[in-house]
Amino acid sequence: MFEAIRKHSKIVMGVLFLLIIPSFVLFGIDGNYFSEKSPTVASVDGKAITQTDWDNAHREQADRLRAQQPGMDSRLLDSPQARYATLERLVRDRVLATAAQRLHLMVSDAQLARELQNIPAIAQLRKPDGSLDTQAYRALVGAQGLTPEGFEAQMRNDLAVAQVMGGVVSTAFATPAESNLGMDALLQRREIQVARFDAASYASKVTVNEADLQAFYQAHPELFRQTEEASIEYVVLDIDAIKQGLTVSEDDLRTYYKENQDRLGTKEERRASHILINAPKDAPAAEREKARKKADELLAQVRKDPASFAEVAKKNSQDPGSAAQGGDLGFFTRDAMVKPFEEAVFSMKKGDISDVVDTDFGYHIIMLTDIKPSKIPSFDELRPKLEAELRQQQAQRKFAEVAETFSNIVYEQPDSLQPVAEKLKLKIQTATGVARTPNPGAEGVLANPRFLDALFSPESLQTKRNTEAVEVGSNEMAAGRITAYQPAETLPFDKAKDRVRSAYVAQKSAEMAQADGAAKLAAWQQAPASATGLAPAITVSRDQAQQQPPRLLDAVLRAPADKLPAWIGVDLGAQGYAVVKLERIVPREAEGEAQQKALQQQYAQAWTQAEALAYYDLLKQRYKAQIKVPRPSADPTEQE
Template sequence: MFDFVRKHNKIMQWLLFLLIFPSFVLFGLEGYNRYKEKGEAVAKVDGREITQQDWDNMHKQEVDRMRQQMPTLDAKLLDSPEAKYGTLERMVRERVLQAAVEHGHMTVSDQRLARELQRNELVTMLRKPDGTLDMERYTQLLAAQGMTPQMYENSVRGELATRQVLGGINDTGTPVAAPAAVALNSFFEKREAQVARFATADYQAKVEPSDTELEAFYKANGKLFQAAEQANVEWVMLDLASVSKGIALNEADLKTYYEQNALRLGGQEERRASHILISVPKGAPQADKDKAKAKAEELLAQVKKNPESFADVAKKNSQDPGSAPQGGDLDFFARGAMTKPFEDAAFALKAKGDISPVVESDFGFHIIKLTDLKGGQPKPFEELRPQIEAELKKAQAQKKYAEAAEAFSNGVYEQSDSLKPVADKLKLEIHPQAGVTRTPAPGATGPLANPKFLAALFGPEAVERKRNTEALEIGPNQMVSGRITKYTPATTRPFAEVKAQVREQVVAQRAAELARKEGQAKLEAWKKAPDTATLPPAVTVTRQDAGKLPRAVIEAALRADPAALPAWIGVDLGNDGYAVVKVAKVLPRDTPPAEQAKQEQAQYLRSWTGAETLAYYESLKARYKTTINVAKPKAALAE
């Protein structure tokens, strides 16, 4: 074959040209490359596709954000199929609402945007004493998040526009007392009933299966008695700890870093102060301001004369209810914690005991006394050496990790039959592990506790060809690859080994059948001759006491037609047996206290509005021809 290719090189070139060229004509080179890069569409909204790559990128962003907010959150929850599918559903929802905005020509006026920004916590935090926005800090803060003011304001405008789509339903729900009362009274209604239980456990002693029956059940249900597939594996991980091992720091770099960062390393300066406040409402007449300032000047002269009396003067005269009882003490604070005029005055004081002139802020007039200060002073090099070494090592490790990540990914792919080359090249440790299964073992840690990595380990390539998995990112600055060294497929365990389990299953199944048959027979007999029924005392059945009876029994009793009481109902409890329920009468609901009734009405309104909103959203999905090409995980379907 290869000889033919070498001898007929020209022919092969033309053949390849004829095969490949039509695809470029039909799709275009750029479209072809984009398709290859982004992967197949996992969903489509209004003619626009969501690709596998779009989905993966969005889920990675959400996982990273969640890990930053909750570092102790179990990684398994974030990497589960249900969590990933939830990300896709949110992406689809955003696209549907965007399509509704575009087709409905919905816009957000500059005035509406301005009102929203005025209420925004970020903008409020950055306001100057005169009420204007500190644009320099605003721009810096957004830049740290990779945004410009224009980008941020456009995102807020977009959010307001999409909010309009469902806002008409969410904001127009009004409580209607009559239907709410009917629904709530029905939900909280009570029934008086007698419940006869035919429990599976009570019939187990009557079941004596033969060995022949047990073997027949074993053969028919072999999958129930399988030993799970397992494998002996080995894996390598690239992380900051592994790349840090080879980092050596020299003395000159440490001292240079100290000189450049001495103030920062010494800790942020904090000051402790006490104050006396003579408050003036914002916008008060000038006469009121002058009067308050005169009072403050009078108190200033008093404490200047006798600084030791500051606390007593504050207790008697300060109009700050939070600090006056403590003699005006405000505890330690750093820059940015206080209103700007107050902060400037407090940080301008030179030494403990210094008292400021009268300072005006939005709250009124302050007299400030500096009582303590800490931080903001350089510490000796030797004292900071461990911190400097840790910071420099981390910075160099981050840089080295970024360089090593590409080599790691390429290495496990290019030499896919062994992890040793990449381990030797990057000085990584190969970790062997026997008896690994598709699901994390109890107490598992590290990569073998990660479902995503285990799924890759048991993928077709890894199982059949013993290839390395691709380099998988399982956490911030953590990449792992593994391979199977020995694979044992799932096998049905010998009958002799599982005979006790087989018998347990057969007995449980037969006992449930006996309970069901007797329950059904009693139901028919008692319906015909109610006086012969042997039932336990009546109980009150209500959804509020769900733990006292099986849910199926409660729902069956409450759904019985009130016009046809007494009613006889049979309830199949599955593996738990059977129940016969005689519903005697309806018990009216106790009138709830006024506050509880109000809360229930509000809950009813929220539920009703939520149902209407969901129905409208589903209609939008249909209108914009929304399709999701990925099956919903079974666990999510069950929920």
């Protein structure tokens, strides 16, 4: 049969062509022909956000941050917390985009034009006659991989989405009375004395017998359940691993230095002061003429006495940002100012005073006060940086090729990670106590849900073979295998006895401390003079906890203060109990006018943020936004 097929292969191929192609034409090519469907990790308005969407969004975010800060530790970018933050941003963007669509928020051509003009890079493309240099504009947006039409459509969408929250943010306000009331509550200080009844000090008083331990074990089986866990070994392929095997040649380094001198060197900076007389382009001609006449008079004045420039600027300049500093604008490079202003400044000599310069803002008189020439560090000075950058670039280009080799080896030789480790010079790492969900404090691949899912898949558990190569981050892959597996179980009493004893003693110690503390509270409330064991008085506030537990601090600051002194009992859970004597309210320290304004602004910002978050929560409910993956655990070192 197979011989017949070989002899008539052309006929067979033709038949297959006729049978298969029409099915694609009629039904389309589904991505599932080539890859498994990506799981849903979130949804908004009934539309899924898949694992692939999440991975792509995080990769783009990480690549942007790496481009902005090349030295950033990649582990920070690919931590579970960073990945989850990307998912939250993705959901937020979908929610706001849905709201903009449902609310029919539109952006007019005039509004779009105004916003485009507010982008400095586009504003500088204006020709002397006020028209836009379309060729330069096309090149500018083309550098971002967009056409002008695509860029403007994206701008329209962004502006429409901004309107969703803009109505809330722009109308939020707080009066000085509200601000003072809120800040009084936030910054209030209270003088207290504390008596602590620590559970640990009662441990020696707990009587333990076998029957009590057995009863405690039977009543609290969840405390002694051994979770499913595994011992594993794994290898990670990332940019750092590839960089270790790369050698950068001297010729490549010197070529890279020559090609990047402009970027690696410092640009020329100039410092200037100016006097601005406001005269917008659309102002009436008479008004502009009057402003020009005023500028000419001031120009004559400062040219006659250049030393008076700062004083004249203070009295006459209409630039609120620099007038108080005598017109000083500080140091700036090219492309930082509008074109006419920049051309004037970079054509002057130190100490020169320009003619009147006409810009969209009005008429300027400019004095060039200092020049910092550009400086290009030598090759030897930059060598470490050049080598690191070039090695990084070469590793990124090589990653796809090496990743394919990595995937093939772990699949084709599934009984060991040694072959891939030897081939690619990777380190085989081990870990114990690994669970299906990331353990508190887990980092790297051990905190990656996709890697853990692959490890605990039925096939991996049964055969203890290599997992497939799993993409765990941007330019990062991993493969692992289980070496030992412990299924979930409730430990028998004999194995758990020490844990039972510790838990029993801890519970009884806390109960004794709480009972003793509550009794002392009742007695001291009846006879305050009998109170003993109170620590010296301290003053606490929300920003000055004085090393007091959060529960205690919260209870003290929430307690009514209409009748003082007051006695407060605080259950500290496993830590025991505390009795607090609230002595008095300590007035806030007097603030200067500037500090008061800063506090009012801080309160207004917090109020605005609270309103925005409340509105966003409402939108999430309205459009049924849901994240289907658990939030990563907090740092276990952070205690309540």
